[in-house]
Each structure stands twice: as C-alpha cells, then as structure tokens.
Amino acid sequence: MKTHRMNDHGIELTVAERAAELAAEQRDAELAAPRRRQEGIVHTIPALARSVARLADEALRDALGLGGGLADPAVAIVDPACGPGAFLAAALAVGDGRGHVPAAVIGVDRDAHAVRVARDALEPAFARAGWPCALQAADTLSALQPAAIAQRADVACVIGNPPWIGGAQAKSAPWMRALLVDFERDADGAPLGERKLGVLADAYVRFLRWSLEVARLARRGAVLALVTNGSYLDGPVHRGLRAMLLRELDALSVIDLGGNALLARSGARDDNVFGVRPQVAVLIATRSAEAPRTRSARLRYLRIHGPLQGKLDRLEQLAWRAPELQAQATSGPLYRLVPTAEVGAEYARWPSLPELMPFHREGVQTNRDAVAIDADRAVLLARMQAFAQGREQPALAPALAPLAHYDPARARARMQAALAADPAGEGWIRPLQYRPFDARWFVALAPLCHRPRPDLLAAMDRSTLALVSVRKDRGALPWTHAAASRLAIDNCLLSTRSSCRARAFPSHAPDGGENLAPAAARELAARVGRVVGSHELIGYALAVLSAPSFRERYDAALRVDYPRIPWPRDGHVFDALTAAGQRIAQLHTTPLELPAGTAVARSEAARDRAAAIEREAAHAATLLEL
Numbered sequence: 001m002k003t004h005r006m007n008d009h010g011i012e013l014t015v016a017e018r019a020a021e022l023a024a025e026q027r028d029a030e031l032a033a034p035r036r037r038q039e040g041i042v043h044t045i046p047a048l049a050r051s052v053a054r055l056a057d058e059a060l061r062d063a064l065g066l067g068g069g070l071a072d073p074a075v076a077i078v079d080p081a082c083g084p085g086a087f088l089a090a091a092l093a094v095g096d097g098r099g100h101v102p103a104a105v106i107g108v109d110r111d112a113h114a115v116r117v118a119r120d121a122l123e124p125a126f127a128r129a130g131w132p133c134a135l136q137a138a139d140t141l142s143a144l145q146p147a148a149i150a151q152r153a154d155v156a157c158v159i160g161n162p163p164w165i166g167g168a169q170a171k172s173a174p175w176m177r178a179l180l181v182d183f184e185r186d187a188d189g190a191p192l193g194e195r196k197l198g199v200l201a202d203a204y205v206r207f208l209r210w211s212l213e214v215a216r217l218a219r220r221g222a223v224l225a226l227v228t229n230g231s232y233l234d235g236p237v238h239r240g241l242r243a244m245l246l247r248e249l250d251a252l253s254v255i256d257l258g259g260n261a262l263l264a265r266s267g268a269r270d271d272n273v274f275g276v277r278p279q280v281a282v283l284i285a286t287r288s289a290e291a292p293r294t295r296s297a298r299l300r301y302l303r304i305h306g307p308l309q310g311k312l313d314r315l316e317q318l319a320w321r322a323p324e325l326q327a328q329a330t331s332g333p334l335y336r337l338v339p340t341a342e343v344g345a346e347y348a349r350w351p352s353l354p355e356l357m358p359f360h361r362e363g364v365q366t367n368r369d370a371v372a373i374d375a376d377r378a379v380l381l382a383r384m385q386a387f388a389q390g391r392e393q394p395a396l397a398p399a400l401a402p403l404a405h406y407d408p409a410r411a412r413a414r415m416q417a418a419l420a421a422d423p424a425g426e427g428w429i430r431p432l433q434y435r436p437f438d439a440r441w442f443v444a445l446a447p448l449c450h451r452p453r454p455d456l457l458a459a460m461d462r463s464t465l466a467l468v469s470v471r472k473d474r475g476a477l478p479w480t481h482a483a484a485s486r487l488a489i490d491n492c493l494l495s496t497r498s499s500c501r502a503r504a505f506p507s508h509a510p511d512g513g514e515n516l517a518p519a520a521a522r523e524l525a526a527r528v529g530r531v532v533g534s535h536e537l538i539g540y541a542l543a544v545l546s547a548p549s550f551r552e553r554y555d556a557a558l559r560v561d562y563p564r565i566p567w568p569r570d571g572h573v574f575d576a577l578t579a580a581g582q583r584i585a586q587l588h589t590t591p592l593e594l595p596a597g598t599a600v601a602r603s604e605a606a607r608d609r610a611a612a613i614e615r616e617a618a619h620a621a622t623l624l625e626l
Contacts, residue, residue: 011316016089017046019121023084027114041111042274044086044161044227051315053090055253055284056159056225058320063251063286064155064221068102070095071131074220075102076153079160080140080207082107085118087160088133089125096129103153105133108144112137141206142173150217158214161227162207164278172206179209187243187332199237204228208241216248221288224249230256230281231499233337236472236561242335248287251298253325254337255282255318257311258303260474260499271308279474284320300325301339334560341556350564353469356520356537359459359509363491363502364432364442367406367450371399372443373434373490380441381425387448388415399448411448418445430457433485433493437592437606442490453488458510460488465585466506467538468493469545473500473559478552482545482563484538484585507534528571536578541565543581546617547624573623580620587613 013021024043057069066072070091079087088107095102105126109115115137126133138144150156172180183200184192199205208228215222232238233254245252259272260279273280285297302318302325304311318324330336354360366372371387374380386393390412400408418428425443434440444452460466468489470481481494485504493502509515516534524532544550544565551558568574592605 011047011050013046014089014093014125016092016122016125017050017086019125020085020089020118021046023117023121024086027084027117041083041163042161042276043083045273045312046086046090047312047316048227048273049086049090049161050093051312051318052225052227052282052284053087053094053159055282055318055320056091056157056223057094059223059225059253059284059286060155060157062320064223064288066155068095068098068100070157071098071100071102072155073100073103074154075157076104076106076149076155077102077157077159078104078106078108078149078152078214080108080144080158080210081160081162082109082118082135083111083114085122085135088118088122091157091159092122092126092129092131096131101129101131103132105131106149106152107133107135108138108140109135110137110139141176141203141210145175146210146213147217149214150219154218154220156214156218156222157225158211158222159225163203164229164276165203176206176210179213180206182244183209183238183241185240187240187247187335192237192240194237197237199231199235200241202229205232205238205241208232208245212245212248215285215287218287219289221286221290224283224285226283228281228283230258230260230279233281234334234474234560236334239334242330242337243332245285245337246297246299246330246335249285249297250288251286251300252337253284253300253320254302255284255315255325256301256303256338257281258305268305269307270305271311273308273311282315296330299328299330299337301328301337302326303338336560340560343554343557346566347554347557347564350566351520352562352564353467353505353541354562356517356541356565357467357505357515357534358517359515360503360505361453361456361459362451363489363493363504364444364449364453364456365451365491366442366448368398368448371396372449373432373440375438375440377425377429377441380429380443384415384425384429384443385419388412388419406447406450414445415448431487433487433489435490435493436483436588437609439487439591451491455510456504456506457488459506459508459515460486460504462508462510462512463506463515464508464535465538465589466504467541468502468504469563470494470500470503471562475500475559479555479558480551481558482542484542484588486589505538507538523567524574527568528574530571532574536574539578539581539585540568540574541581542584543577543617543620544624546581546584546613547621548614548617549621550624576623577620580616580623584613584616584620587616 060066061069066074077091082088085107088105107118115135119135122133184197186192211224215224232241257273257280258270261277304314328339383395387396387399402408428445429441430444432440432442443449446452466485468483468485473479473481489502489504491501506515514534545563587609594601594605
C-alpha cells in the first residue's frame with residue numbers, strides 16, 4: 001500500500017486515508033455549523049479510525065478465527081454512516097496486501113454529497129487493491145434492513161462513527177421502530193417504566209440497535225467496531241440497551257475516551273477527541289453464531305484520560321487482548337458498562353425517591369435565561385412588553401434568534417396574547433429558585449421558556465416544600481446534590497451541567513394530594529408508630545442526603561440513579577432526623593440578608609449560609625448513628 005505522508009497526529013497515512021481526510025476537511029468548510037449540529041456530523045480523524053479498524057481486524061482474527069481479518073473472503077465490511085469514508089479507508093489500510101480480499105465493502109450515507117466525495121477519495125485505491133467497494137446514498141435506518149447486510153457474507157463487520165443527534169429527527173421506519181422496542185424493555189422483557197425515553201431516540205442509539213441486529217442475523221458471526229456518544233455506558237434509561245448488548249453478544253470491549261464537557265471535573269485535563277461536549281466511547285464487540293445466548297457477554301473496560309494526542313497514542317498501542325482492558329462484572333438492574341464501586345447490598349434494598357414520592361419533575365428550562373429570567377419582576381415585565389411590541393433591546397437578542405425548536409414570531413404572538421389577557425403577568429410571571437439562595441422571577445410561557453413545567457408549578461402552588469436532588473451525576477467531584485425549595489426550581493439549581501439536572505419532589509402533587517406513595521406511607525407508619533406526612537418525609541430525606549457520612553459511604557451509588565433513602569429504625573430516629581432536615585430546609589429557603597447589595601456581600605452571605613448548612617448536616621450525621 002502506497003503511503004502519502006505523516007499526518008498531524010503522527011501516523012503515516014495511505015493515499016485513501018489522506019484523500020478521505022481532505023474530503024472531510026472540505027466538507028467541514030462547506031457545511032454551516034447549524035447543519036453540522038442538526039445532523040450530528042462530526043468527522044473522524046484518521047488516527048482514531050485506523051486504531052478502531054485495527055482492533056476490529058484483531059477481533060475478527062482472534063474471536064472469530066478468520067485468518068484474513070478485515071480482508072478475509074468471509075467478511076462483509078459495512079459503515080452505515082460513512083461520510084467521506086474515513087473508516088473504510090482505514091479498513092483498507094489495515095487489511096490490504098494479505099493476498100485475499102473481503103466479500104464486500106459497503107458504505108452508506110444519507111448525504112449524497114458525502115457519498116460523492118467518498119467515491120472520489122476511495123474508489124481509485126480500492127480498485128488498485130482489488131477490494132470490492134460499493135457506496136450508496138441512502139438513509140440506513142429507513143432503507144437498509146439488517147438482513148440485507150447479513151446476507152452479503154458469512155461474517156459482518158460493522159464499523160464507523162454514526163451521527164450523534166439528540167434533537168428532532170425523521171421518524172424511524174416501522175421495522176426500525178420495532179427493533180428499538182427491545183431497548184425500551186429491561187432485562188426481563190418488562191417496559192422500563194420511564195416517563196421520558198427521548199435518549200433512546202438519539203441517532204447513535206438507533207445505529208447501535210441496527211448494528212446489533214446485523215450481528216444477530218449474520219450466519220457465522222459479527223464484529224461491531226463503533227465510535228459513539230458514551231452516554232449509553234451508564235445512563236439509567238439505557239439499561240435495556242445494555243442488557244440486550246450483554247445478552248446478544250459474546251464479548252464487549254469498551255474503551256472510554258471520556259472528554260465529557262457536561263460533568264464536573266477534578267481539574268485534570270481530559271480532551272474530547274471530536275471537540276464536542278458528550279463523552280466518547282469505542283465499542284469493539286463480537287458475536288459467534290455458535291455461542292449460546294444463555295450467558296452474559298464478557299465485559300472488559302479501559303478509561304483513557306488526558307490530552308488528545310496522548311489518547312490517540314494509547315489507542316494506537318492498544319491490542320484487542322491487551323491486559324489494560326480489564327475484565328468487569330456487571331449486574332442488574334442497571335447493567336452498567338463502567339466500573340462501579342461496591343456499596344453494600346443494603347443500599348439496593350432501600351426505596352428510591354420516586355418510590356417514596358411518585359410525583360417529581362425536572363426543573364424549569366428556559367434556554368433563554370437572559371430574556372426569560374430576572375431578579376426584578378418589574379424589569380422582567382417591561383422586557384416582555386418590549387418583546388411583544390417589537391421594540392429593540394439588547395437583552396432581547398436571544399429571543400429574536402430562530403432555532404430548530406424555537407420560532408420568535410410564535411413566541412411574540414404568545415406573549416402578545418398573554419399581555420392582552422393578563423397585563424400585569426400575575427399568572428405567567430412566576431417565582432423561581434434559580435440558584436442556591438438566589439430566588440428570581442421567570443416567564444412561564446412556552447415557547448419563550450422552552451420547558452416551563454406547568455405541572456411542577458401547579459404542584460408547588462399546593463406544596464409547603466420540595467426536596468431537590470438529581471437522578472444522575474457523572475462528575476468527578478464528591479456528590480452534594482440535595483437541597484430544599486419552596487418555589488419552582490430551575491433545572492440548573494444544583495449543577496449547570498446538562499448531565500446533572502435538578503429534580504423537585506414536592507410535598508403535594510398537582511391535584512393537591514399528598515405526594516407520598518401509599519405503600520411507603522404504610523411502611524413509615526409501621527416503623528415510626530404514627531402516620532407520617534410528606535412534609536416530614538422531605539425533612540427526614542434531606543437530613544439523610546445532607547449527612548457527610550452518608551454521602552461519602554454511598555457516593556458511587558448516589559451517582560448512578562435516584563438517591564435511595566434508608567427506612568428509619570424507629571420513631572425517635574425519624575423525629576430527630578426530620579427536625580434536623582427541617583432546619584436544613586429552612587436554611588436553604590430563607591432569603592439571604594444583604595445589607596449592602598453588592599456581589600461581594602452576596603458571596604459572603606452565601607458562604608455563611610452554606611457553612612450553617614454544613615453544621616446542621618454534621619449533626620444529622622451523628623443522628624444517623626443512633
């Protein structure tokens with residue numbers, strides 16, 4: 001194979017790889033940034049594609065016994081979202097010159113222009129090597145059923161970096177929708193029971209399911225070598241996805257490249273290999289048609305930290321059987337694909353917050369805080385009047401920018417109607433717990449406010465207090481996500497990271513009923529010796545979740561899913577912790593006293609209040625030992 005030159009990441013590129021790289025650079029220059037985001041277009045650098053292709057080649061030879069690897073005549077190589085062809089060029093670079101060629105090389109992409117440039121980049125080199133290469137402009141998820149790929153050869157190798165699109169997409173074809181149902185069920189086949197399954201509609205999740213179906217249908221087996229968003233490794237809603245991967249595959253090697261800009265870090269550098277916000281993961285998975293499906297796949301895991309070049313160098317040196325890919329145990333109900341610290345069986349036996357308090361909602365999300373939120377109600381009302389009247393104001397700029405899910409004209413019409421019906425904004429300007437010790441006002445009208453959470457507002461109107469926590473925390477800092485509020489909450493109340501949204505558990509549901517599950521109420525009454533109200537439960541749970549000893553002991557478990565709360569041992573312990581929690585709640589919800597309204601004064605007052613909460617939390621920790 002002729003080579004072209006060393007690229008910026010230190011590998012010697014083949015002619016095809018360099019052509020694909022240039023095509024990707026040209027495509028990046030031609031595509032507007034909004035389209036790249038909307039369609040999830042992120043081009044893979046050749047060094048990453050080469051490493052993934054090499055690992056796939058090793059897996060084909062080692063796990064499936066194919067001496068030719070990617071070049072074996074039994075193999076069909078397919079990239080279902082090939083773009084300019086980086087992975088197909090890498091496959092040729094790895095497998096060329098072995099004296100035989102694969103049965104088929106297939107590249108598909110919904111962007112006809114990308115397919116044209118891929119042809120220009122790849123076809124000359126593939127023709128010289130004698131490798132069959134068919135590139136097609138089509139939407140894999142609607143036009144290319146997995147059986148069509150599985151029938152092309154005895155063994156399938158699905159390779160690539162499919163789009164990462166979490167927003168609006170075209171509806172799945174009926175056959176694809178039927179496949180995705182498997183990811184919406186747990187390991188026992190029961191529905192996940194989640195209110196929102198939106199993360200399972202992300203394009204990369206669809207491609208994972210499509211690829212898995214190719215592997216299931218391949219006559220002699222398959223290798224999956226995919227670079228994707230890494231959220232599926234431990235996301236609570238992805239647990240059905242993980243359970244199916246473990247059930248249907250023989251071995252999974254997960255290379256976690258990290259780089260997540262959506263979580264709190266400890267300070268160490270951790271570059272993203274694509275320059276995007278979510279973490280990146282490489283999955284090398286194998287399936288043999290002969291292996292029984294009654295056992296769970298062997299799982300191995302490696303986390304690679306550091307700067308970009310260091311990650312690429314580590315990948316280049318990594319072998320599929322490398323000892324650095326350490327065996328991992330995983331178990332239900334979450335089946336996480338990342339290492340999980342042991343926290344003891346007792347934690348899993350305790351009820352989770354949703355089991356105790358069935359009504360809960362994520363906080364308000366405006367997407368336009370500078371427009372829709374203000375500390376001064378009168379200023380906010382005047383701003384809305386200016387917006388409705390079409391008057392120019394610098395503060396209104398975010399409200400005038402159209403987005404895929406936001407139409408400024410529709411937002412203005414809605415505001416005009418609201419002002420006509422309620423000029424003072426009594427019904428649509430609402431108080432908001434924006435940040436700790438920082439209450440503000442917000443416009444509770446969609447679409448100007450992306451998610452005003454009307455059911456949460458209704459619940460808070462009927463509640464005396466809400467416990468605030470999070471479902472998921474991938475951060476590197478200690479878990480601290482518990483608070484209380486008497487107002488509706490902003491979804492960034494506890495963290496500005498989108499992967500760690502604040503969630504309110506009000507004392508009462510929107511219909512005014514007490515937000516306490518009947519079974520939980522009966523258990524609490526039996527243990528405490530009297531009927532327990534939801535307001536008391538909030539105090540008790542807040543004290544437990546604030547206690548430093550509890551946070552330290554169960555830190556790993558608290559990050560995985562909704563917090564679980566231990567049943568009180570008796571009424572004495574419950575009453576003492578409830579009282580401590582109510583004092584903590586009072587500290588969270590009492591406005592700061594600011595004699596001099598400067599930023600420095602606010603900062604000092606906030607520090608003093610946080611210190612007072614820490615003292616009460618330390619007292620709660622001593623009560624937990626009773």
